[in-house]
Amino acid sequence: MHIGCPKEIKPQEFRVGLTPNAAHEAISHGHQVSVETDAGLGAGFPDDDYIAAGAQILGSAAEVFAAADMIVKVKEPQPVERKMLREGQILFTYLHLAPDPDQTRDLMESGATCIAYETVTDNRGGLPLLAPMSEVAGRLAPQVGAWTLQKANGGRGVLMGGVPGVGPARVVVIGGGVVGTHAARIAAGMGADVTVLDRYLPRLRYLDDVFGGTFKTSYASAGNTVDLAREADLIIGAVLVPGAAAPKLISRAQLAELKPGAALVDVAIDQGGCFETSKATTHENPVYEVDGIMHYCVANMPGAVARTSTIALGNATMPFMLALADKGWRQACTDDPYLLEGLNVHAGRVTYAAVGDALGIDVLSPDLALKG
Numbered sequence: 491m492h493i494g495c496p497k498e499i500k501p502q503e504f505r506v507g508l509t510p511n512a513a514h515e516a517i518s519h520g521h522q523v524s525v526e527t528d529a530g531l532g533a534g535f536p537d538d539d540y541i542a543a544g545a546q547i548l549g550s551a552a553e554v555f556a557a558a559d560m561i562v563k564v565k566e567p568q569p570v571e572r573k574m575l576r577e578g579q580i581l582f583t584y585l586h587l588a589p590d591p592d593q594t595r596d597l598m599e600s601g602a603t604c605i606a607y608e609t610v611t612d613n614r615g616g617l618p619l620l621a622p623m624s625e626v627a628g629r630l631a632p633q634v635g636a637w638t639l640q641k642a643n644g645g646r647g648v649l650m651g652g653v654p655g656v657g658p659a660r661v662v663v664i665g666g667g668v669v670g671t672h673a674a675r676i677a678a679g680m681g682a683d684v685t686v687l688d689r690y691l692p693r694l695r696y697l698d699d700v701f702g703g704t705f706k707t708s709y710a711s712a713g714n715t716v717d718l719a720r721e722a723d724l725i726i727g728a729v730l731v732p733g734a735a736a737p738k739l740i741s742r743a744q745l746a747e748l749k750p751g752a753a754l755v756d757v758a759i760d761q762g763g764c765f766e767t768s769k770a771t772t773h774e775n776p777v778y779e780v781d782g783i784m785h786y787c788v789a790n791m792p793g794a795v796a797r798t799s800t801i802a803l804g805n806a807t808m809p810f811m812l813a814l815a816d817k818g819w820r821q822a823c824t825d826d827p828y829l830l831e832g833l834n835v836h837a838g839r840v841t842y843a844a845v846g847d848a849l850g851i852d853v854l855s856p857d858l859a860l861k862g
Contacts, residue, residue, distance in 0.1 A: 494558025504532025577601030589762030628672030651681025
């Protein structure tokens, strides 16, 4: 199979979909790899690294899309990239379709087979291709939250760890999954007073057993969430409904009840955000203010640490990429039902139920798509 990796063109996205190591692995399996020139530069991988791995360097994204049977990326294809997809081509990347009807329509019209990293599962019910970026985003969230809290950035002017005689920042993390756990660990390590909210009691028990004393846990009822939010300096939104739009957990009306200059960091922004007032921002202009509350809603947070993120993502995606290339998508998904969970669009039809529900589109069962 011919595998193509274009350069990411979303603003301030420095990751790359294919590392030189992954290219080498694919070539050792007998596949051809083409990479757009300078695609890996933002993550510290010059063209020479890909050439040494045996890959071909092409001068433009158009050449990569035209040559490849499978396109491997990081972020969802932008409008100009979607026009280059063709019928029967495989697209393997993050998609986050539920809040994005335009992208969904374009992918349907392309006729491509689109497999989303974020909905591939494993035998433990986890999300193995989302987890590494969730870990990175979770660990970044307190860091960017601390920056947003600085007075010069519009925040309350509160130091995360306080100083002797002055209490630390109060941090509320909504969601106790991968993002929330890593966010809580880092925020607590910075000296903040941290509470994690979740609605799944076994998860709260796990967090309490493993991290008891490091941070607190609380049940995420609507009333409890608002009560804790009122006292918070920093609120980190870390909720996830796989493949679906994120629920709105703090309304605009409730912003008036928060401390002036409090910071909201919405890690769920790729799925539409978990605060009513969230809108996607970029690393260039990451923060905006609504009713005196600062919002940090960068849609590709892990892109800020592109080398770490690229290597972590590449480690996770490589086995799935090789399976798709070695067997073709139908056989790979037949052999691995967890990879089949990643199928979101095929031959003009949405094949993932949560996306169809969010956008009001009739869904073709992935099993029927598999049978052709």
